[in-house]
Structure formats: structure tokens, C-alpha cells
Amino acid sequence: MKKLWRFRGGVKLPGFKTLSNSASIRQSLIPGVVTIPLRQHIGETAEPVVKVGDHVYKGQLIATSGNFISAPVHASTSGSVIAIDKHTVPHKSGIAEVCVVIETDGADQWHPDIEPCTHPNNLSADELRTRIREAGIVGLGGAVFPSAAKLKPTRPIDTLVINGVECEPYITCDDVLMRSRPEDIIRGILLLRRLVDPAECIIAVEDNKPEAIKALNDAIKKLKIAGVGSVNTIHVVAIPTVYPAGSEKQLIKVLTGKEVPQQGLPYEVGIVCLNVGTTAATYDAIYDGKPLVSRLVSITGPQIKHPANYNVLLGTPVAHLLEDAGVRHVDDTKLIMGGPMMGHDLPHAQVPVVKATNCILAEKAAPLENIASMPCIRCGACATACPIGLLPQQLYWHSRGKDFDKLEHYNLPDCIECGCCAVVCPSHIPLVHYFRYAKTEKAAHELKLKLADQARLRTQEREARLERVKKEQEERKARRKAARLKKKAATANQHNADGAESAAKVST
Amino acid sequence: MRTVMYALVPGIIIYVLLFGWGILVNILLASLSALVFELVMLVVRKRPIRRYLFDGSALVTAILLSLALPPMLPWWIPVTGSFFAIVVAKHLYGGLGYNVFNPAMASYAILLVSFPRELSLWSVPLELLAQPLNFIEILTYSFFNTLPELLTFDAITAATALDHLRTEISLGTNIEEIRRAPVFGFVAGTGMEWVNAVFLLGGVWLIYKKIITWHIPVAMLASIAAISGVCFMINAEIYASPILHLLSGASILGAFFIATDPVTASTTPLGRLIYGCAIGLLTFSIRAWGGYPDGVAFAVLLIGLTVPLLDHYTAPKVYGARTRHGDG
Numbered sequence: 041m042k043k044l045w046r047f048r049g050g051v052k053l054p055g056f057k058t059l060s061n062s063a064s065i066r067q068s069l070i071p072g073v074v075t076i077p078l079r080q081h082i083g084e085t086a087e088p089v090v091k092v093g094d095h096v097y098k099g100q101l102i103a104t105s106g107n108f109i110s111a112p113v114h115a116s117t118s119g120s121v122i123a124i125d126k127h128t129v130p131h132k133s134g135i136a137e138v139c140v141v142i143e144t145d146g147a148d149q150w151h152p153d154i155e156p157c158t159h160p161n162n163l164s165a166d167e168l169r170t171r172i173r174e175a176g177i178v179g180l181g182g183a184v185f186p187s188a189a190k191l192k193p194t195r196p197i198d199t200l201v202i203n204g205v206e207c208e209p210y211i212t213c214d215d216v217l218m219r220s221r222p223e224d225i226i227r228g229i230l231l232l233r234r235l236v237d238p239a240e241c242i243i244a245v246e247d248n249k250p251e252a253i254k255a256l257n258d259a260i261k262k263l264k265i266a267g268v269g270s271v272n273t274i275h276v277v278a279i280p281t282v283y284p285a286g287s288e289k290q291l292i293k294v295l296t297g298k299e300v301p302q303q304g305l306p307y308e309v310g311i312v313c314l315n316v317g318t319t320a321a322t323y324d325a326i327y328d329g330k331p332l333v334s335r336l337v338s339i340t341g342p343q344i345k346h347p348a349n350y351n352v353l354l355g356t357p358v359a360h361l362l363e364d365a366g367v368r369h370v371d372d373t374k375l376i377m378g379g380p381m382m383g384h385d386l387p388h389a390q391v392p393v394v395k396a397t398n399c400i401l402a403e404k405a406a407p408l409e410n411i412a413s414m415p416c417i418r419c420g421a422c423a424t425a426c427p428i429g430l431l432p433q434q435l436y437w438h439s440r441g442k443d444f445d446k447l448e449h450y451n452l453p454d455c456i457e458c459g460c461c462a463v464v465c466p467s468h469i470p471l472v473h474y475f476r477y478a479k480t481e482k483a484a485h486e487l488k489l490k491l492a493d494q495a496r497l498r499t500q501e502r503e504a505r506l507e508r509v510k511k512e513q514e515e516r517k518a519r520r521k522a523a524r525l526k527k528k529a530a531t532a533n534q535h536n537a538d539g540a541e542s543a544a545k546v547s548t
Numbered sequence: 549m550r551t552v553m554y555a556l557v558p559g560i561i562i563y564v565l566l567f568g569w570g571i572l573v574n575i576l577l578a579s580l581s582a583l584v585f586e587l588v589m590l591v592v593r594k595r596p597i598r599r600y601l602f603d604g605s606a607l608v609t610a611i612l613l614s615l616a617l618p619p620m621l622p623w624w625i626p627v628t629g630s631f632f633a634i635v636v637a638k639h640l641y642g643g644l645g646y647n648v649f650n651p652a653m654a655s656y657a658i659l660l661v662s663f664p665r666e667l668s669l670w671s672v673p674l675e676l677l678a679q680p681l682n683f684i685e686i687l688t689y690s691f692f693n694t695l696p697e698l699l700t701f702d703a704i705t706a707a708t709a710l711d712h713l714r715t716e717i718s719l720g721t722n723i724e725e726i727r728r729a730p731v732f733g734f735v736a737g738t739g740m741e742w743v744n745a746v747f748l749l750g751g752v753w754l755i756y757k758k759i760i761t762w763h764i765p766v767a768m769l770a771s772i773a774a775i776s777g778v779c780f781m782i783n784a785e786i787y788a789s790p791i792l793h794l795l796s797g798a799s800i801l802g803a804f805f806i807a808t809d810p811v812t813a814s815t816t817p818l819g820r821l822i823y824g825c826a827i828g829l830l831t832f833s834i835r836a837w838g839g840y841p842d843g844v845a846f847a848v849l850l851i852g853l854t855v856p857l858l859d860h861y862t863a864p865k866v867y868g869a870r871t872r873h874g875d876g
Binding site for chain 2 (some may be wrong): 289291293301412415416417418423424426429430431434467
């Protein structure tokens, strides 16, 4: 039995997992049009490499970027590009981003160059890394950080953590993935192991998913019998079900007792952490040569008639999925991408499914008076629940007062927006919303300061330039004047000389 | 708030059984007037009435204030108390969640320094009375200041155990002798020791229900027990036993119901321990060496002033940080 640690705070939440994890995985139908955003990851937006009117195959590269922190994007089905323009994407800002819009032909035909790799073990680490990068693989737990960038740690790694915790209520896509493809996940881990060379690999699963734990253990046993010796370093660890145990920082604390430094990354304490979905995608990319063009999405919630996990082509409109799953009372339904704790509201159902979409949650829209909150009575329940050790009650005052210096002092940037504080608040204050808002306000404030700085510099430069021009003009003027005077003097001298000459002539 | 009231009910029942209807009259007068003042202030401050009037906070304040006051009082004292608590200490500072001082204790302190005579005359336990007053007679006293014939006010009131102790010690009487006075029961004040014991149970229930945390009550009672224990061991003739200190006056009520008021207490675990400890030490100091028989109210008010500082320096360590909040 592995020794486990506890992270501070956290809350126990009702899971609602059985809604969607008992049904088998369904294949979503190919929509008429897929809208594929060119930025579905953290980092630089990829540049399109196709034109309007081009025919594309499934899995064909449609956008790429030379930047290290970025990921290429592929067509999720075959068809023709009908537009490359801005569309609303499912992002908490409700922002519009450049998307490649493909009219599908229904054939769902893979690109002819895509073929399975017969000897993945013969690939060098660099080749593996390049293939993972070229397959567009990003962290599928929700943070969508380009995986290849994580897989080149600059210091020795002790532990490779595969995150199958899935602590948010309702979401079950990782659970179902672990149950249905355990062997692929283990083989994916064996590939990733070669890249980071850890002393041990841990698959962490919450103890409320006994089926997934059993499936993974069985797969390890099977591979061991088949003679794959390296599976000995892989251990499945059941961890207590406490929200947010699946958050990277909290999970690392539970498994190793270590804390990732503030504003730091896990590799600094010798850990690389990847999601089980990412691991399965790595398997697909290396063994089958297939880039990341689809993912498992939990479609669930009280408003869904047939909650289940769907295998969805990226770019499929959410509305198309909801048609498949069936929605009760469309009018008073609120759509959330992600879970009820950390997800965000969708602006409308036409937004596409992206790499970050692990769940579409359809809840009943809450009537307004139910969310009226009472004043903060400083009971401190939020501070007890905060898994980071922040003081949400203080952050709340300063968020309301937009006191950015104080927010910095109380470590607002460390807030992981897990929402524990808001859940336990007896006054029903939506604390985490205040913090998200304060973060964007702070960013806007800093941007404003930066722009103001730039404007000031520009003005200073302009003034200096004008000054210089004026000075130059004056100098030129002065030079011309001097030249004129000189000329005048010269002519006068000439005249004088001439006069003198003539006078001399006269006198002679 | 409602749970806090439920936790007080058993103690109040015992109070009524042992001391008569007086305390209930106080609670009714204070609660009704507190609700009226709350309503008026909400209207004046243009706040949503339905949401705030019955949030329970005004009622809890009124009940705690009543429990701090002697049971036999003219009607205007609990009403004036409610006025100070609700209007001055609560709403003039910004209402629920914004008050700097604990409203019940601020109001009690004002009453204590303004009307010292009325506030020092406590009812004699029923078992020591020849002729207990009924509910109507207490109401008559409260509103018309008249007692039934052949009964003087002195016959039904007396000093509290702590007050008696204080006066007699200053006269040089030995504690052993003082303890023989009828106001003393088994370990503390007659009757009051039972009331406090039941309040203690109510307080423990509040911790069990996670309405309050254990930090403040444990720290406060432990510090009272520790300092009174040390003094008792040094000189048992002039210092009363720890158990008497714990079960007398407002120790129990203060530790579980008053010092734990979230608005005015520290919010961090370490801060709460220091806060409770400081209140306990100050309470004992006022009792033993200060000018009043009990000191819970003043201790809560004074230590409450240090809360912003306590919170600042006792903030928990942030995940992944090398130092605590306050050090950075």
C-alpha cells in the first residue's frame, strides 16, 4: 500500500457520475459542417495551411505553428474548406477566434499518408516527441497545455503521474475511457516513460471508480504475462474522493507529499503529470499514426434525456450533440462546458467541441432570487475549504474594491478557481466568480497600464522627434542664413573690391 | 443563526426553572425591540427587508444580550440595550458582517457603565426564595416598578457569586468562608452552575454541528483554567478555584456563543487560538485584579480590536509558498 498525503481543505461533493458512466460509449454522427478553431491549446495560435475551396482528408494538417508552446490542428473529417474566419469559441471570455470551417462529405476518409506504425519501440525519443507534437496532442484534462512541451523536462524526473482522478461531479469521460481502453492507456504510458525516464509511474484514480481501477490492474497483469517487463514500474493508486483531488497541484501533494512552488511547474519538483485521455491520444498517435481529431465528451446533466459519453469529432457544434442526446425543456436549460465547479457557461449551442471539451453539462437555469447572497460574516468556512490555503474572505473584500495590490498580496494568482469556497459559503456568495472577474480585471488593468506606458513612451518619442526636427530646421535655417550672409558679404566684398578697383582705376 | 438559537434553548429552560420567568421577560422585550429597530434601520438604509429581518442575527444578538443582563429589570433596560446593539453597534457600522464590535457585548458594556445599580442586582435562585414571583407579577414589576405586597426588592435579588466573592475578598474574608454563603452551590453559583453546564452542552453541540470551530472555546476556557489554576495553587485563600471561574459569570456563554461571533472574531485557526487565549487571560485579569466582577464583555471587545492584526500575521501558508502570508 502506497503512503498517501492529504492536501489541505477541499470538499466532499455529490458525484452524479452514474448518470453518464453506465451507458456505453456512443459515436456521434458526422455533422454537416465542422468548425475547427486554430487555437485549442495554451500558447500561440496556429497558422492555417489550407485555403478556402481546398479538399481535406480526415487527419490532414490544416494549421501549424513554429512556436514551442503551440500545437498543430488537423481536419476532423473529410470535406472541403468553405471558410476561414472568426467564430465564437467555447472559452470563458466568449471570444471569437479564427476557425477553419469544413463542409463534410460524409465519407470520413482518413488521409492516405496515415498508417499504423509497426515498430513503435524502434522510434527514438526525439522521433516520439516529434510525432506527439505533430499529432496536435495537448492536455485533455482541460488545461490543453501542449504535451510535447511537457515531455522535454530540463531536470531528472522521479515520478510520471497519470491523472485519472476526474474529481468534478457529472464528468465521466476519463472513467469510461479507463474502463474501455485500459491496455491502450498502459501502452501509452510505456511510450511516455521513454521520454521522461521516471523512477516510477503512478496512475491515480479516485476510489469511487473501482471498475476503472480493476480494468487498469487487469491490463497491467495481462501485459506482464505477455512479457512486457517494463509495466512493473506502473502502479495504479486509488486516492480518497475529495474535490479537487484531480487538480494537478493537489494530486501531486496527495501522491508525493511535495508542493509545486508558487507560479512554478511540476517538473521543478521532479514530476510530470498527464491526463489519461492524453495518454490514450498518445497511443493513437504513435501506434495508429492518427492525430488528435476526436475525443470523448460526457453529455450529461438533469436536462439530458440520454446522458452518456460520446466519441465526438472536434469542431462538431454542441447543438448537434444535444440533438443526439436529447434535451428536456430547451428554454430553461443552461449549458456548461466542463463540470459544475470549474466549467463555464456556453454563450450558445452553436459553439464547436474543442480539445478542451471534456463535458457538456445541461442544468436547469436557476431562478434569480435563489442566487441572492447575504453579506459575508467572516465565518472563515471558505478559508478552511480552500485547497491552496488562501483567505477567500479577504480576497472577496479586495475583489469588490478592485485593490489589485492587496489581491496580489493575498496571492490571488495562486487561486485555481476550484470553487470550494463558493460551495461552503453559508451566505451563498459566489466567491469564485468574484475571483475570476478580479483576475480578468487585473489583466485588463495591467494591459491598460502597459498601453498607457507605451502611449507615454510614444508621446515622449514624438516630442523628442519634433524637438529634433525643429532643431534641425533651425540649424538648417541658421546655416542657410549664415551661408546667405557669407554670400552677401562675399558679394559685398566683391563689390567693394570692384568699387576699389574702379576707384583705383579712376584714381589711376 | 437558527442553530445557535436552538443551542441556547436548553440553557434558557433551565434558567427559567431555577430563576423564574424574569429572564424570559427580558428575552421577549429585547427580541421584539431588536426586530423593530432592525426593521426601522433596514427601511432607513433602504435594504431588502424580507431578506435581512428574519436572518436571525438580530434575534441572536437580543437573546445573548438578555442572557448577559440580570433577570429582574425595568422594561426600558433591555429595550435600550437592543437599541445600542442593533442601531449603534450593528447598523451604524454598516450592518451584518461589517460591525467592528460584537453588538451584544458592546451594548452590554454601555448598559453596565450607564446603569451600574440595575445591572448588579441579580435574582435569587428560586430554591432560596420563600415566595417566588409568577409571570404576571414579574411583568408588573418590569413595566410599573411595583412588587407584590410585603415583598421588597432586596429580598428577591442578590449579588452574583463572582460579585459576592469579589466584595468579600476585598474585605479580607477567607475563600473557604465565602463559599459557605447561600449564593454558592456545589462548585460555583447556586443555580447558575447548572445553567452554565447546560450552556456548555449547547456549545459542544454547536461544534458537533460545525457551526463553530473548537479553537476559540477551547483556547478561552483553557486559558481561564490555566491562569486561575496557577493563582489558586499560589494562594487558595484569595483566588477561587478554576472550576468556579469556568462555571461562573459568562465564561461558558462567552466561550461558545459570544467570542465565536464570526464577524468580530479572528478567521484563521492559529488566530482563533490566540484570540480565545487572550480573551480568557483578560477575563480572569479583570475578575481578579480589575474593577468589575466579570470581564468577558470587556475582554471580547478589547481583544476584538486586535483581530485585523491577528488575521494578518496568522494567515495559513499558501500551497507551494516558502513563507506564510504575513512574512512576505
